[in-house]
Each structure stands twice: as structure tokens, then as C-alpha cells.
Amino acid sequence: MNLQTPLPNYINNVWQKSVAAERLDVTNPATGEILNYVPLSPGDEVHQAAAAAAAALDEWRRTPPIQRVQYLFKLKNLLEENLDDIAQTITLECGKTLDEAKGEMRRAIENVEVACGIPTLMQGTNLEDIATGIDEFMIRQPVGVCAVIAPFNFPGMITFWFLPYAIACGNTYIVKPSEKVPLTMQKVFQLLEQTGLPKGIVNLVNGGRETVDAILEHPDIRAVSFVGATATAKAIYAKAAANGKRVQCQGGAKNPLIVLPDAEPQFTVNATAESAFGCAGQRCLAASLALTVGSARDWFTQAIADTATDRVVGNGLAEGVEMGPVITPESKTRIEGFIHAGAEEGAQILVDGRHPSIPGGENGNFIRPTVLNGLEPQGQIAKTEIFGPVLGLIHVETIDEAIALINSGSYGNMACLFTGSGASARKFRYEAQIGNIGINIGVAAPMAFFPFSGWKDSFFGDLHGQSWDAVDFFTQKKVVVERWA
Ligand code: NAD
Numbered sequence: 001m002n003l004q005t006p007l008p009n010y011i012n013n014v015w016q017k018s019v020a021a022e023r024l025d026v027t028n029p030a031t032g033e034i035l036n037y038v039p040l041s042p043g044d045e046v047h048q049a050a051a052a053a054a055a056a057l058d059e060w061r062r063t064p065p066i067q068r069v070q071y072l073f074k075l076k077n078l079l080e081e082n083l084d085d086i087a088q089t090i091t092l093e094c095g096k097t098l099d100e101a102k103g104e105m106r107r108a109i110e111n112v113e114v115a116c117g118i119p120t121l122m123q124g125t126n127l128e129d130i131a132t133g134i135d136e137f138m139i140r141q142p143v144g145v146c147a148v149i150a151p152f153n154f155p156g157m158i159t160f161w162f163l164p165y166a167i168a169c170g171n172t173y174i175v176k177p178s179e180k181v182p183l184t185m186q187k188v189f190q191l192l193e194q195t196g197l198p199k200g201i202v203n204l205v206n207g208g209r210e211t212v213d214a215i216l217e218h219p220d221i222r223a224v225s226f227v228g229a230t231a232t233a234k235a236i237y238a239k240a241a242a243n244g245k246r247v248q249c250q251g252g253a254k255n256p257l258i259v260l261p262d263a264e265p266q267f268t269v270n271a272t273a274e275s276a277f278g279c280a281g282q283r284c285l286a287a288s289l290a291l292t293v294g295s296a297r298d299w300f301t302q303a304i305a306d307t308a309t310d311r312v313v314g315n316g317l318a319e320g321v322e323m324g325p326v327i328t329p330e331s332k333t334r335i336e337g338f339i340h341a342g343a344e345e346g347a348q349i350l351v352d353g354r355h356p357s358i359p360g361g362e363n364g365n366f367i368r369p370t371v372l373n374g375l376e377p378q379g380q381i382a383k384t385e386i387f388g389p390v391l392g393l394i395h396v397e398t399i400d401e402a403i404a405l406i407n408s409g410s411y412g413n414m415a416c417l418f419t420g421s422g423a424s425a426r427k428f429r430y431e432a433q434i435g436n437i438g439i440n441i442g443v444a445a446p447m448a449f450f451p452f453s454g455w456k457d458s459f460f461g462d463l464h465g466q467s468w469d470a471v472d473f474f475t476q477k478k479v480v481v482e483r484w485a
Contacts, residue, residue, distance in 0.1 A: 003186050006037035009045055010189045010204040012052035013197075018045055018206065024179055029095035029325040030315040032363030038182045041207035043214030046174070049203035053145040053172035054220045056200030061142050061170040065119045069168050071195045076112045078191040079105065086187050088317070090155050093181045095324035095365070096279045097316040101156075108160035110448035114467060115164030121471045122169055134483045140475035142170035143246060144222035147215045149176045149236065151228040152327055153282045153387075155184035161452060161465035162225045162474075167201055169474040171223075174203045176215060178228075180327055182206050216240050223473065225465065226250065227284075230385070230411075230457050237460035248461035248473055250454055252385040253413030256289040257442065258402045258428065259296040263418035267440075269300065271418070272391070273307040275442030277369040280326050281389035284458070285414045285436065285443045289375070289382060289392045291402040297395045301350070301373060304391065308351045308369035314358055325365040326388050332365040335388030338381055339370055342392060345379035347372040353389060377405055385411070399424055407433045412455030414444050435459065 006023050008015040018039035026036045060068070079086070083105050090101035114121075124139040146166045150158045159175050166173050177185040189204045205211055215221055216239045223246035226236045230251035240247035257275065259268055275287035292300050316324035326332050336354050343349050353368030367388060375382050375392035382392060396402050406415050416438030417428040425439045435453035438444030446452050451469035453459075463473040 003036060003183060006039055007182055007186055007206055009039075009041060009049070009206055010193070010202075011045070011049045012203070013193065013199040018042075020207070024208075026093060026180070026182060027328075028092050029327050030317075030361060030364040035092060036183060038179050038206050040179065041205050041211050043210060043217075045205050045207075046211055046214035046218060049174045049205050050145055050218045050220045052200035053174060053203055056172045056198060057142075057144060060167075060172060060198065060201055063170070065122060065168065065170070068170065069116045069118055071197050072112050072116050072164055072168060074195040075164075075191060076109055076116070078194055079109050079112065082187070082191060083109075086156055086184060089183050089187055090181075091316040091324070093183045094152065094155050095316055095327060096282075097321055097324055100279050100316070104154050104157045107445070107448065108157045111160040111466060112164045114448040115168040118165070118168035118471070121468065122475060124477070130481070134481060137480045137482070139478050139480065140169070140471075141478055143474055143476055144171060145174065145220050146171045146223040146225070146474060147174040147176065147221050148225045149212055149215065149228070150178055152178040152180040153279065153284070155181035156188065158227050159185065159188070161227070162470060163202065165470035166474045167197075169471065171474050172201050174205060174215065174221065176205055176207060176211055179206065179208045212236070216243060216245070222246060224248075225473070227465070233460055246473065248463055248465065249459070250284070250452065250465065251458050251460065252387075252411065253284045253286075253454070253458050254288050254383060254385050254409055254411045255285060255414040255416075256291055256406050256409070257287045257416045257418065258399065258406075259290055259292045259300050260399065260417070260419040260421065260424055261293060261295045262420040262424075263296065263440075264420065265299045265303065268418040269303040269307055271440075271442035272304055273311065273369070275416070276391040277308065277311055277323050277389045278443070280323050280367070282326060282387055283443065285445050286387075287391065287416065287442060288386060289394060291394050291396055291405060293396055293399055293402055301393060304393070305350045305371050308353075308371050308391070311369050313356065313366060313368050314361060315364070323369065323389060325361070326367060327365065329365050331388065332367055335367055335386055335390060338384065338386045338388070339372065339390060342372040342375055342379075342381040342390075345376045345381055347375045347381070347392065350393075383409060399427065403428060403431050407431075410457045413458035414438065416441055416444055
């Protein structure tokens with residue numbers, strides 16, 4: 001599947017060139033090569049997409065759910081057939097390894113599979129005889145036109161936390177991908193087109209801030225899903241709510257792992273490295289802090305340093321590469337600044353990933369895995385999202401101290417515990433003020449049939465992405481009280 005240049009929008013089932021005055025380069029982060037150009041679509045193109053989606057709504061809503069999901073069954077098959085091609089595109093524009101890109105699309109497909117169950121998931125409830133001869137029903141109806149504003153780090157998967165559920169529930173949809181990685185959605189929309197979905201059900205509008213503002217202001221767009229940095233999430237949540245929209249915003253993270261002395265050493269070190277350095281640390285579920293308790297420090301510290309040093313870094317398309325570049329030169333500079341700041345706050349740079357020599361990667365945004373030992377727990381770096389392959393080590397004496405430290409943080413996306421003790425696991429699961437918990441798991445990513453449950457500054461809203469939360473988000477409940485003489 002080839003892509004047009006510059007990238008078109010997809011509105012009312014027509015690929016159309018944007019009239020945008022401004023466009024940005026889409027760059028391969030491993031090589032610096034320009035791959036394409038993305039338009040910063042003006043608000044008018046959002047209005048066109050919203051008009052198409054609004055016009056399609058009535059007929060789509062009246063299409064029986066069992067017929068609506070037939071398009072998703074087709075989409076699932078098309079995604080399977082084109083998985084390698086889409087994964088290649090993800091690696092090209094985002095930098096992660098091909099295996100990571102394939103894993104991302106596997107998670108996307110799982111959401112399509114779960115949404116195929118909408119004829120069951122969307123059912124309401126009822127009770128006969130709420131009073132003598134009177135029955136009451138709760139039925140679910142679609143919300144209307146909905147939209148997603150997506151981040152750069154999972155160009156394929158994140159839209160799928162929302163879109164399949166939205167359209168299966170009878171809504172129509174607009175996708176605004178990250179302007180840094182717009183190529184993957186071009187491919188996904190080519191497949192959506194092949195499913196034969198009627199006009200206006202799914203629309204794609206590329207762009208940046210102005211495009212987002214138009215989504216947040218448009219009166220016909222009833223619900224907005226956002227995933228991205230916490231500062232953006234807060235602003236979008238406030239603006240969408242002020243405009244009367246249903247809104248869910250998933251934000252940033254600073255994810256800690258606790259390592260207890262009774263954890264299995266090699267397994268724990270490997271899982272930590274995969275969590276901290278997988279996807280070059282650009283996962284919202286990447287471990288950023290390892291809190292070693294008591295004697296765990298003795299076996300963990302050198303082992304994680306060795307594992308970080310050994311990780312193979314390079315172009316994600318190359319065989320054997322375990323970690324790709326970060327997304328932009330600005331990200332690389334920002335991450336290097338955080339490493340410097342961590343050292344200024346007193347940490348020892350146990351493994352320094354700055355200024356690596358990567359054969360063929362001279363123009364790429366490469367940083368090797370970095371380990372900061374003895375990070376100041378109350379310092380800025382222990383509290384700031386780095387979003388790069390940097391793991392800070394903090395040493396404490398008790399699990400209570402570790403949990404208190406975790407609960408003092410402002411984010412609540414993920415925390416994990418490595419232990420051989422069921423009692424410690426239960427205590428942690430019970431007391432941690434965090435929405436996604438891992439026990440002897442390094443990346444506690446909820447499967448499609450569970451909600452993605454960030455807390456605190458990692459989430460603004462009530463209903464999360466995926467599974468039954470998505471069904472609640474994309475339906476409005478109607479109650480009917482009925483008596484027949
Ligand atoms: P970002 O907030 O910079 O951008 C996300 C989206 O918002 C993009 O589509 C962008 O065009 C738009 N945007 C950015 N600034 C805007 C503004 N001022 N006004 C209107 N729209 C704006 O995020 P990013 O850098 O693309 O993604 C990385 C962030 O996403 C990290 O913080 C990461 O933790 C977070 N993330 C969170 C989750 C989660 O589930 N909680 C998942 C993935 C990523």
C-alpha cells in the first residue's frame with residue numbers, strides 16, 4: 001500500500017488534499033530521512049468531517065448492531081493480512097523495533113475483536129414489576145459524533161482503544177492522529193475503506209493545535225477521547241467539558257517498580273529492563289523508577305546496569321535490534337538534559353546512554369539505555385516524566401517506605417512489584433494509589449477486555465479506554481418506565 005504526498009485527509013469516504021497553508025515533515029527518527037509531509041488542517045476541514053459524520057449518524061444508528069460489527073470482522077481480517085506492512089510503517093515513522101510494532105498492532109486487533117461482541121456488550125437491563133404491572137428498562141443508545149486525539153508513541157494501537165467500540169455502538173467517528181506519526185493511520189484508513197463502511201462513519205483529519213481546537217469547539221462532536229501528555233490532557237479536558245462534551249483524557253506517567261529481596265533475580269532484572277528500555281522508554285507504561293528494598297539492592301544494581309549496557313540499539317527495522325531511537329531531536333535533547341539534571345541532584349550515572357555511537361545512525365535520535373543510581377527521592381527527576389530510556393534507582397529499607405514514596409507521586413498510571421510473597425503482593429495491590437498494577441509483571445498493560453485504568457494526573461475523566469468502560473463512554477443510557485392497562 002503506497003501513500004500519497006502530502007498526506008490527504010479522509011472525509012465522507014473521499015481521500016482529499018487539505019487546503020492547509022502549513023505542513024510539517026514526517027521524519028524517520030532512525031535516519032533523519034523525510035518520509036512525507038503532513039498538513040496542519042484548518043478548522044474548516046474538521047467542520048467538513050463533523051458534517052459528514054453527523055449526516056451518516058441516523059442511518060448508522062438504525063443499522064442493527066449485528067450488521068454493524070460485520071465491518072469490524074472484515075477489518076480484523078484486513079488488519080491480520082496487512083499486519084507486517086502496518087508494523088513496518090510504525091517502525092519507519094516512530095522508531096520502535098519491528099517486533100514492538102507488531103505487538104502494538106496485535107493489541108489493536110484485540111480491541112477490534114472485543115468490539116465485535118457489541119450485540120452482547122451493548123445490552124441494557126430491565127426489571128419487571130417495579131410496581132404492580134409496571135416494568136422498567138435501561139437501554140443504551142449511541143452518543144453521536146465522537147473523536148479521538150492521539151499521541152505519537154503508539155501510532156496504530158491507541159485509536160483502537162476507542163474507534164471500534166464507538167462505531168460498533170452506532171456512533172460516527174473522527175480521528176486526529178499525532179502530526180509526528182500520521183502515516184500509520186493512512187494505512188489503517190485504507191483498510192477501513194476496504195471494509196465498505198458507509199459514507200461518513202469514519203473520518204481522518206490530520207493536523208495540530210488548530211485542528212484539535214476545532215474538534216473541541218464543534219457543537220456536533222459530542223464526545224472526545226484524548227491520549228497524550230498530562231499538560232495537554234488537562235487543557236483538553238477543561239476545554240471539552242466547558243463546551244459540554246463527554247470527555248476522557250489519558251495523560252502522562254512516572255511508573256515505579258518495587259523490587260523485594262525475595263524476588264527472583266534474573267527474571268526481575270530482565271522484566272525491568274524490558275519495561276524501562278522497551279520502545280526506548282516511550283511507553284506510558286514504561287518503568288522509570290526501580291525502588292529496591294533492603295538487600296535487593298545488592299543483586300539488582302549491577303545486574304540492571306549490565307543488562308542496560310548489553311541492549312542492542314539501532315534501526316528498528318534491523319534484525320537483532322532491541323531498542324530504536326526516540327522520536328525527535330528535541331526529545332533526545334530533553335532526555336539528555338534530564339540525565340544531566342539527575343546527576344546534578346546527586347545521582348551516580350551508572351550507565352550513561354548519551355552520545356552513543358550507532359553505526360548508520362549518525363542522523364538518528366539515538367540514546368542508549370541509561371541508569372541513574374541513588375536518585376534523590378524528593379528531587380525533580382524522581383517526579384518528572386522523562387519518556388526516554390532512563391531508569392532511576394532509589395534504595396529504601398521497607399516495602400512501606402516504597403509504597404509511601406509511590407503514593408506521594410502525582411501520577412497514577414502503573415506500578416509493579418517483584419516478590420515471591422503473596423502477603424507482600426496483596427499489601428501492595430491493596431495500598432498502592434495507582435490504576436494499573438503489575439505483580440511480577442514489568443508492563444502491566446490491560447488487555448482489550450479490561451479498561452486502561454490510569455489514576456491521578458495520568459487520567460482525567462470517569463470512563464477509561466477499552467472494554468466495558470468504552471461501551472459506557474460511547475453509549476448514553478435511556479430509562480423507560482412502562483405500564484399497559
Ligand atoms: P502530546 O500531548 O504532545 O500530543 C498528543 C496529541 O495532542 C497530539 O495529537 C497533538 O497534536 C495534540 N496536542 C499537543 N499539544 C496540544 C495543544 N497544546 N493543544 C491541542 N492539542 C495538542 O503527547 P505526545 O508527546 O504525542 O505523547 C506522549 C505522551 O502521551 C506521554 O506523556 C505519554 O505518557 C502519554 N501517553 C499516555 C498514555 C496513557 O494511556 N495514559 C498512552 C500513551 C501515551
